[in-house]
Amino acid sequence: MTEKIQLTRFSHGGGCGCKIAPAVLSRLLAESPLKCVPADLLVGVETADDAAVYRFNDTQAVVATTDFFTPIVDDPFDFGRIAATNALSDVYAMGGRPIFALAVVGMPLDKLPEDVIRQILAGGESICAAAGIPIAGGHSIDIVEPVYGLVALGIVHPAHLKKNAGAKAGDVLILGKPLGIGILSAALKKGELSAAGYAEMLRWTTKLNLTGTRLAKMPGVHAVTDVTGFGLAGHLLEICRGSGVAARVEFARLPLIEEAVRHVRAGTFTGASGRNWASYGSAVLPAPTIEEWQQKIITDPQTSGGLLVACAPESADEVLAAFHTDGFERAAVIGSFAAGAPSITVV
Known part of the structure; x- marks a missing residue:
């Protein structure tokens, strides 16, 4: 029988919490401008969007993205499922439909049994099967920390493409999944996460953001992104910029994972939360009454987080209905947009 392996002990960070901090990433990319930009490259690096998009013709464009990370959970099959769900989310966030994926695999072969690695790969394959796509290849290396993810490819009609730039003054802001995944992962590492909390964590991190393909055909939807490693505030700032x-966020309207709230109020959170705040906190204007745990919530790194949608007020019911149809019953209007310098006010 294979010895029980705790995957998280092999990694210094987990899930989207191991992303390079926003401020550091900005400095790294500042002197690397995209050169020779063809007219058919509809989305590149200009607004830190979720995926690159290249137009083939008047009716077809390819959506291309890659996402991979170190373990956020100990179970290898669950790790594979979470990583694959997270990677495919970027295609859905652009309004696209995935067509196939390539696996990105880095494993410490001297530390992990082959059966454990096979379970990770099987977890990713199960999510791709649920999305109706194959894993058609990939690349693998022997590496110090376990890493798994996907290169995900999709298609979208150029007229239906949803970027993270396009929100308008007067739009409402809708979030598809509840917040708190990073906090739950921190509690898991400390051995404090309940079985119910783990189940809730898996429920959301392995739920595909299929609603993105529905939103693509709604003209009242002006901007879409997904909330991942930079937290709600970080990815909302990308929309604003x-x-x-x-943007104005009403904290009381945020959908939150109940156990995550208990843990963060008791002082459990990720290091990535602090790095996120240090990177962009100057552009977030908390009300005088906001508490430290609430700051940790809006900066909490979400692995496979929810879609964040800017839409016309008259389209809000249609957007919420689409989320609810796909099983996102916690989807909610959490704020609005107004004219002004890119910033977030939390009330």
């Missing part, structure tokens, strides 16, 4: 608008 790309769109040239300010």
Whole structure:
């Protein structure tokens, strides 16, 4: 029988919490401008969007993205499922439909039994099967920390493409999944996460953001992204900066994972939360009454987080209905946009 392996002990960070901090990433990319940009490259690096998009013709464009990370959970099959769900989310966030994927695999072969690695791969394959796509190849290396993810490819009609830039003053802001995944992962590492909390964590991190393909055909939807390693505030700021608008978030309306709230109020959170705040906190204007645990919530790194949608007020019911149809019953209006310098006010 294979010895029980704790995957998280092999990694210094887990899931989207191991992303390079936003401020550091900005400095790294600042002197690497995209050169020779063809007219058919509809989305590149200009607004830190979720995926690159290249137009083939008037009716077809390819969506291309890659996402991989170190273990956020100990179970290898669950790790594979979470990583694959997270990678495919970027295609859905652009309004695309996935068509196939390539596996990105880095494993410490001297530390992990082959059966454990096979379970990780099987977890990823199970999610791709649920999305109706094959894993058609990939690349693997022997590496110090376990790493798994996908290169995900999809297609979208150029007219239905949803960028993270396009929000308008007067739009409402909708979030598809509840927040708190990073906090749950921190509690798991400390041995404090309950069985119910783990089940809730898996429920959301392995739920495909299929609603993105529905949103693509809604003209009232002006901007879409997904909430991952930079937290709600970080990815919302990307929308604000790309769109040239300010956002207002009503904390009381945020869908939150109940156990995550208990843990963060008791002082459990990720290191990535602090790095996120240090990177962009100056652009977030908390009300005088906001507490430290609430700050940790809005900066909490989400692995396979929910879609964040800017839409016209008259389209809000249609957007929420689409989320609810796909089983996202916690989807909610959490704020709005107004004219002003790119920033977030939390009330």
